[in-house]
Amino acid sequence: MSAPTAEALGRLWADGYTVVPAVVTGSLLERLRTEADAMVTAFEDGHRSEDFWHFTREGESAPVLFRIHNLEQQPGAPLAAGLFATGPLHHLAETILGGPARARVIAMIVKMPQVAAAVPWHRDRTDAEPGRAINLSLFLDDSDASNGALEFVPGSHLLADDAEVEKVRTAGPVLTIGAVAGDVAVHDVRTVHASRPNTTPRPRRSLVIEFVPDTTEAP
Template identity: 85%
Template sequence: MSAPTAEVLGQLWADGFTVVPAVVTDPLLERLRAEADALVAAFEDGHRSDDFWSFTREGESTPVLFRVHNLERQPGAPLAAGLFATGPLHHLAESILGCPARARVIAMIVKMPRVAAAVPWHRDRTDAEPGRAINLSLFLDDSDAANGCLEFVPGSHLLPDVADVAQAREAGPVLTVGALAGDVAVHDVRAVHASRPNPTERPRRSLVIEFIPDTTEAP
């Protein structure tokens, strides 16, 4: 994998987010999709655990899966565990951070067709200085405004720790950030962001890994 361009890095440091195209391609991408399909199918067949997060829509009883946490520990996710341990996302994170990096957590975000809800505006955390903790989202499916893509308030990673998220969103601007399967969306954990619901027939799944410099003490 080639190093991110100066333009990509410039957008990340200025806006708090960027997209790096085609970081993962077939056959690995296709195998990761199959792994994701199996995890979703297990949930739909009745598998439940504290790591499979779901919600129930008003007036309905069927739970809707939206996240598989601690993905590296799931018996059905050896490829995701491999990405958590080493590989192209580690290389990308180290190129961005400019130093050896380590993965802190990995999860699969699932926007199920027709039923996925929006994710409210939030910041992942603020106990890291700008540019010292980043989330890399590897998209397994194309993501756009129709099926639940990410939205960001550019520059919001530079706001004070106590900044009000709702006020930041209202002040804007808000940018919609699409991505193709295999692309990696990178954002500072301090950035104000959200994602849209998915009323389409298309799934929108991503593997999200937080990276920090290897010398940083994890919170």
């Protein structure tokens, strides 16, 4: 597993995000991709549940999958459940947070080819101090500006809880962050961010786990 460099950690604390390359590689990455393929195919074949979040584009009837919530509870996701319980993302979170870490939630973000919409600008939550709650996004596919890359406003995790997201975005700067399959994008849950639509024939999927120090009280 790749470990974050001092430069990458410094960027995280200063800017609210960083990318750690090649955290998951080889057979585990390929098996996670196969697992993700099967869940997307199940949705396309008609599977529905309250954890499979989807929308319908204007003027069309076909639902578009965009998130599978409570991923560790899905029958078709034993490998993702394993990552939620232990393994390389836990080790990375513990390195970043400086001690034992606990996973709070895991989901798969799905940017379906040519139909995925942009995710609006937002902060995940503001009820944690800067540096006390982080999201790790493990990319199962290469991500760039054309297929749904993440975008961040650097330093926005340090803003007040009531900072207006749209004003923050307009003031900028806005940086687009690319990644390749196996990389992990790390961001503070307070950071103002969004993601682009997918206008390509390539999928863009990521497994997102929020981590907090193990001593943090459950909300």
